[in-house]
Amino acid sequence: MSALLEVRGVAKRFRGLLAVDHVSLTVNDGEIFAVIGPNGAGKTTLFNLIAGVYAPEAGEIAFAGERIDGAAPDAICRRGLARTFQIVRPFPHLSVLDNAIVGALLHEHDVDKARAAAGDVLRRLELWDKRAQKAGSLTLPDRKRLEVARALATHPRLLLLDEVMAGLRPTETDRMVAVLKDLNRHENMTIVLIEHVMRAVMALANRIHVLHHGATIAEGPPEVVTRDPRVIESYLGQADHAVGALG
Amino acid sequence: MITRLVRTAPPRALLLLGLLLAVLLAAPLALDRYLTSVLILVFWFAYVGQAWNIMMGFAGLLSLGHALYVGLGAYVAATLFVKLGIGPWAGLWLSAFVSVAVGAAIGWLGFRFRIEGVYFSLLTIAFAEVARIGFDHIGWTGGAAGLFLPVSAEAGAWFNLRGGPLFFYYLALMMATAAFVLCAALRASRLGYRWLAVREDAEAARALGIDVFRARMAAVLISAGLTSLGGVFYAFYYNNLFPGQVFDISRSIEMILAPIVGGVGTLFGPVLGAFILTPLGEALIAITGALGLNAPGTKAVFYGVCLMAIVILAPNGLWPALKRRLGVPEGDV
Incomplete structure (x- = not known):
């Protein structure tokens, strides 16, 4: 396996607070x-640094062997690195289908072909029946799915997913996990996800990277990381992410 | 492009459009000179409303200084004709070029330095006002005293945009129709989708690989170029130009009323708005005139009342409301 995304010593500060160390x-x-x-x-x-929202103050980021740190978000997306937003940002007055078409038009110049490709993505994320609805009228789980669909429609090589399971019920989480697994297995999609729902993390991740106060405290396969005393310690005291949840 | 539009449009909409066009083509047979002139105004406002709608309705950029492009287009073509003897069909290219260049300067300033929202609108007003005051002081083009085009028939015929009401009627109808078709095509294009995405959420659009600066710039340039052709028409139709009239902010406002009343971001909105507002405004002038009232502010008050009514009763404009009543499915119209 070759490295697709390499992040080397990146740092970002907000008013003196070292957010990423x-x-x-x-x-x-x-x-x-x-x-x-x-x-x-x-x-x-960290996601915003990778996706180009901020430029890192130190370190560098390479995607597919080329430096991307400091590049604009749209330029990074055109290179094949698509992201979703933790707080979903659908185009509210456009239909679900049009939302996905915008993504599909990144590399496809023909609108009819983009519409067909967008339709495929919507079927995959079980949004096809709601394609004519305005995105602003969707429920939160559907908006999360649309966020993934839109990013997926750009045909990325790497998908950055920022808490796409948050707010989903367990059955909906399982459906999203199945979709992502399928993408990874059948289309060899590389996925980087930020996630609080450990059930999904444990089901999906090959490797886990743990941050605490902006710094790395552990990295490795799920079964190793979740037994790491520093990881357990960092989660202690957080009622909603107690050790039990780490499994 | 056009064939795709015809193929994807709902049959009922096409039928309606065809009927409307047929009626308007035949209308001068039944209309007197005055009503013909009212319809010319309707078409003109539908045309410039459509051009303005590209920026506001499609790309989400509120221009409150679109009279700038009308004035520039009018003055460039008229000056070329009067001073240098260059006909309007050649002059309109320079008109469009000047407007596009000025639009590029405004767009560049606005988008490069992240002047967004109302501050961008203020920038558009500022440029229009500077042009108004500037042209007041350019002696070569007549300054505040105005620029006049020769009305005599010897100046030529259609190839110099000289002609009677019927000529201008069909020219204006052609322009409004062409603008409608062009906007429909743009809206259904790749660029159109990018505009809508940028309008809805620029940050999310950027994350989907859209170059927001370029998308916005394209909207400004196309809108400025189209609007300036409306200015060329204005100059050769009225035969006189005063900076205080063509560049005035009241003209900028008058131009954007039709799309706002009809429905911002829709294709039928500017047309519907022009068909409602212009005849009502003209009727009001006729009535106050017949009553012997000399009330120059009547039209402004009337437009103000219309705007308030729309904002309260149908905030998305009349066309979206009408569309629901007619049972037209949600879509690109």
């Missing part, structure tokens, strides 16, 4: 990689 990680082609950590650990900031 010289984090390094390598995501291999075809792998599902999870980033976990308590609230405020710097996970979303």
Whole structure:
């Protein structure tokens, strides 16, 4: 397996607070990689650094062998790195289908072909029946699915998913897990996910990277990481993510 | 492109459009000179409303200074004709070019320095006002005293945009129809989808690989170019230009009323709005005139009342409300 995404010692500060403290990680082609950590650990900031929302103050980021740190979000997406937003951002007045078409038009110039491709993505995420609805009228679980569908429609090589399971019921989580597993297995999609729902992380991730106060405290396969005393300690005291949840 | 539009449009909408066009083509046979001139105005406002709608309705950029492009288009073509003897069919290219260049400057300033929302709108007003004051002081084009085009027939015929009401009627109808078709095509295009995405959420659009700067710039350039052709028409139809009239903010506002009343971001909105507002405004002038009232602000008050009514009763405009009543499915119209 070759490295698809390499993050080397990136740092980002907000008003003196070190949100991401010289984090390094390598995501291999075809792998599902999870980033976990308590609230405020710097996970979303790390995502925003990778996706180009911020430029890192230190370190570098390479995607498919080329430096992407400091590049604009749209340029990074065009290279094949698509992301979802933790707080979903559908295009509310457009239909579900049109939302997905916008994504599909990234590499497809023909609108009819993009519509067909968008339809395929919507079927995969079980949104086809709701294609004519305005995205703003969807329920939260559907909006989360649309967020994934839209990113997927851009035909990325790597998918950055920021808490797509949050707010989903267990059965809905299982459906999303199945969709992501299927993508990974049959289309060799590399996936990096930030997730609090450990049930999903344990079911999906090949490797887990744990952040705490912006810094890496552990990395490895799920069964090793969840037994790491520092990881357990960092989660203690957080009622909603007690040790029991780590499994 | 056009064949795809015809193929994807609902048959009922096509039938309606065909009927409307047929009626309007035949209408001058039954209309007197005055009513013909009212319809010319309707078409003109439908045309520039459509052009403005590309920026506001499609790309989400509120321009409150679109009179700038009308004025520039009008002055460039008229000056070329009056001073240098260059006909409008050649001059309109320079008109469009100047407007597009000025639009590019405004767009660049706005989008490069992240002047967004109302601040962008203020920027558009500022440019229009600077142009108004500037043209007041350019002696070569007549300054505040105005620029006049020769009305005599010897200046030529259709190839110099000289002609009677019927000529301008069909020209305006052609322009409004072409703008409608062009907007329909743009809206259904890749660029159209990008505009809508940027309008809805620029950050999310960026995350989907859309170059927001380029998308917004494209909207400004196309809108500015189209609007300036409306200016060329204005100059050769009225034969006189005053900076205080063509560049005035009241004109900018008047131009955007039709799409707002009809429905921002829709294709029928600017058309419907122009068909409702212009005749009502003209009727009001006729009535107050017949009553012997000299009330120059009547039209402005009337437009204000219309706007308030729309904002309260149908905030998305009349067309979306009407569409629901007619049972037209949600879609690209």
